[in-house]
């Protein structure tokens with residue numbers, strides 16, 4: 509029987525580059541997010557029994573964007589035997605947000621810290637052992653572009669797919685959230701695939717609409733789950749979805765602090781950073797905001813906008829359209845009341861409103 513390995517990760521993290529390297533195919537790669545919207549399938553070079561699935565890039569497993577829906581549906585419904593989570597090592601903090609969600613799926617996962625060539629060039633050091641111990645996963649350094657580490661990542665994923673090793677789940681959430689999740693797991697354990705139990709429980713805690721729709725729980729059970737969720741929300745004084753998001757971020761921040769050492773280069777700030785520093789300055793931000801708003805108002809109402817609006821009202825509707833129409837109506841001897849209705853009523857009325865369109869466009 510063939511083994512299915514999914515490549516999942518943030519947009520632009522290098523999934524398709526790794527896919528091409530592993531399968532020897534030449535799918536399109538591009539240096540901008542959203543290149544892969546459909547999923548692509550290939551076979552691992554020299555291992556025709558291993559199917560590699562390239563998925564669209566996603567930031568989370570929520571069901572909000574097309575990419576998320578496609579990737580999530582594949583990961584949950586097609587049940588791959590292992591996942592290679594491609595993490596952009598130059599942006600590790602943001603990428604690990606998805607990693608924490610992928611691990612919750614309960615599918616054996618290998619984390620590929622990709623773009624390691626750039627990480628090294630920047631002088632940063634990532635402690636992959638610490639990351640692996642905390643997340644309970646195998647971690648491999650890769651450069652999909654240069655082809656280093658790819659085979660090791662694939663070999664580890666194949667080994668895990670054949671013989672899953674169960675490790676402790678990372679401690680992302682605090683006691684009260686884990687307590688609620690445990691209750692939810694207990695309530696729905698007969699309704700979902702046991703492998704995905706924790707993922708379903710967390711999604712139910714977040715009140716994920718797609719999961720609620722899919723499981724179609726009866727009212728009594730829904731109310732029972734709601735009691736646990738609201739108790740936790742009251743205790744932590746936040747809504748369930750934000751509780752999960754915030755605790756994920758807090759966990760990742762601590763993990764990155766422990767496992768990643770960034771080289772403090774005396775690099776010059778980019779132009780955008782310098783602009784940011786000024787426009788978000790504590791004292792200057794509001795006066796700058798007021799000045800920008802005044803300039804926008806001045807340009808759109810007084811100068812350019814005023815001129816264009818006057819021209820639209822007085823010349824376009826006042827002289828060109830009304831003048832020409834009146835002359836034409838006179839030449840065809842249209843009744844003066846009908847000509848007045850069209851020229852003064854309809855054209856005049858519509859013109860008075862349309863005259864403001866240029867100002868709105870400039871605004």
Ligand SMILES: Nc1nc2c(ncn2[C@@H]2O[C@H](COP(=O)(O)OP(=O)(O)OP(=O)(O)O)[C@@H](O)[C@H]2O)c(=O)[nH]1
Pocket residue numbers: 517518519520521522523524525526536537538539540541542543544545563564565566622623624625626650651652653654
């Ligand atoms: N330096 C370096 N660049 C890489 C590496 N892996 C990928 N890239 C580059 O990163 C860009 C994005 O790569 P893709 O493979 O298209 O990324 P993706 O994750 O498939 O992107 P989406 O399909 O949009 O989610 C390309 O320009 C690649 O050449 C790497 O290990 N090192």
Ligand SMILES: [Mg+2]
Pocket residue numbers: 523524525537543544563564565
């Ligand atoms: Mg891609």
